[in-house]
Amino acid sequence: MSTTLESAPAAARPQQGRYRSTKVRRQRVRAAWTFLAPMLVALTLVAGWPLLRTFYFSFTDATLSDLSNVFFVGLENYLxxxxxxxxxxxxxxxxxxxxxxxxxxxxxxxxxxxxxxxxxxxxxxxxxxxxxxxxxxxxxxxxxxxxxxxxxxxxxxxxxxxxxxxxxxxxxxxxxxxxxxxxxxxxxxxxxxxxxxxxxxxxxxxxxxxxxxxxxxxxxxxxxxxxxxxxxxxxxxxxxxxxxxxxxxxxxxxxxxxxxxxxxxxxxxxxxxxxxxxxxxxxxxxxxxxxxxxxxxxxxxxxxxxxxxxxxxxxxxxxxxxxxx
CATH class of the missing domain: 1.10.3720.10 (MetI-like)
Incomplete structure (x- = not known):
């Protein structure tokens, strides 16, 4: 590998270095997403669904006694x-x-x-x-x-x-x-x-x-x-x-x-x-x-x-x- 780099033109060596650093960066990003994926899935299930329901209920007339029979009221709850x-x-x-x-x-x-x-x-x-x-x-x-x-x-x-x-x-x-x-x-x-x-x-x-x-x-x-x-x-x-x-x-x-x-x-x-x-x-x-x-x-x-x-x-x-x- 060292012989190949030494024989390569001087202008090509920085390009090879940049390519290698870019490849390493992509591998690190891929590894980071691989490790984060289980946590993101769990977070979506645990927090995402209740958050979406909260957004939905904010546009309805839902009451605590009956959450099944609700009507859309738009922005009335806000203003x-x-x-x-x-x-x-x-x-x-x-x-x-x-x-x-x-x-x-x-x-x-x-x-x-x-x-x-x-x-x-x-x-x-x-x-x-x-x-x-x-x-x-x-x-x-x-x-x-x-x-x-x-x-x-x-x-x-x-x-x-x-x-x-x-x-x-x-x-x-x-x-x-x-x-x-x-x-x-x-x-x-x-x-x-x-x-x-x-x-x-x-x-x-x-x-x-x-x-x-x-x-x-x-x-x-x-x-x-x-x-x-x-x-x-x-x-x-x-x-x-x-x-x-x-x-x-x-x-x-x-x-x-x-x-x-x-x-x-x-x-x-x-x-x-x-x-x-x-x-x-x-x-x-x-x-x-x-x-x-x-x-x-x-x-x-x-x-x-x-x-x-x-x-x-x-x-x-x-x-x-x-x-x-």
Whole structure:
């Protein structure tokens, strides 16, 4: 083979190299699709069919008591103008309040989780005694099921017998018990606090994995040059762990946009904290309006899909610009 390549014209060698690389790339793509095929088939069966039924029911007058006898109503569940009034999910102020609550919860909670996750990862990346034990302990909140942790915090935040009020009153911070999950002034922040407590370890774990992969020579050179650690973090560490943080943010953003369990356990159907998922559940189960609830679920799916696409597009462009620079 080497003799053949050496005897070939110089102009033909790059062509052969490109052909070989293209062939290898095609083989890798084929192998990737082969391994992904079983998962895609299973995902289509498990998630595709219910999703299509949800789309279908959103254009009907289906109710929970009778899903067989339904009639097509077009876009009435989404938006319709009748007798001088707008009706449908998009005309419901409670829906838009749920959209705002979800967006606010997602932005604030994910931002706090990224900040605290980076801080925890930097601490766990340092050398100290008992580091292995501390790393295992930090993961405990993330390992606890969300329903369990939410109920645990609901008890601790209770205004009658909750330990949080008892501690704050003993320290003299508050003079009377506060209904953290019932008072609209505090309920959203209580929910955010519980979510941040539970999912910060997930962000910290991904950030720590990225920190473990960073080359040591650049830090040694920065130490020799006398560069301040804060400057090293923002100029070296943060750009290098940004891809891992992007993965953490997109997973957490998806979870936050479809949040249901932690908010429902802590505040039930309160409009001050109602998310889009809770709104859809209320229409589907409590009001038994499958068509209306399916329309809300479809809108939730579209919002999550658009947010994901926008985040990935902006993140990829930012990484490309950073690489070009």
């Amino acid at each position: 319709v103008y009748d007798d001088g009034q707008w009706y449908g999910v998009l005309a419901d102020p409670i829906w838009w309040r749920a959209v705002w609550n979800t967006a606010y919860f997602s932005v604030v909670s994910v931002s706090l989780e990224v900040v605290f996750g980076i801080i925890v990862a930097l601490i766990l990346n340092a050398e100290f005694k008992g580091r292995t034990f501390v790393r295992a302990a930090v993961l405990i909140p993330w390992a606890i099921p969300t329903i369990v942790s939410a109920q645990m915090w609901a008890w601790m935040l209770n205004d009658q017998f909750g330990i949080i009020n008892q501690i704050l009153m003993a320290l003299g911070i508050i003079g009377a018990p506060i209904a953290w999950t019932a008072d609209a002034s505090y309920s959203m922040w209580a929910v955010i606090m519980v979510d941040v407590w539970k999912t910060t370890p997930f962000v910290a774990l991904l950030a720590l994995a990225a920190l473990q992969m960073l080359p040591k020579d650049c830090y040694e050179a920065a130490e020799v040059d006398g560069i301040h650690p804060v400057t090293v973090f923002f100029k070296v560490t943060l750009p290098l762990i940004t891809p891992a943080l992007m993965v953490a943010v997109i997973f957490r953003l998806l979870d936050a946009l479809r949040v249901f369990d932690v908010i429902y356990v802590l505040t039930s159907n309160s409009t001050s904290t109602m998310s889009m998922s809770i709104y859809a559940r209320q229409q589907l189960v409590e009001f038994q309006d499958v068509g209306y609830g399916s329309a809300a679920s479809t809108l939730l799916f579209l919002i999550i899909a658009l947010a994901t696409i926008a985040y990935l597009y902006l993140g990829r462009n930012r990484l490309n610009l950073g690489g070009d620079a």
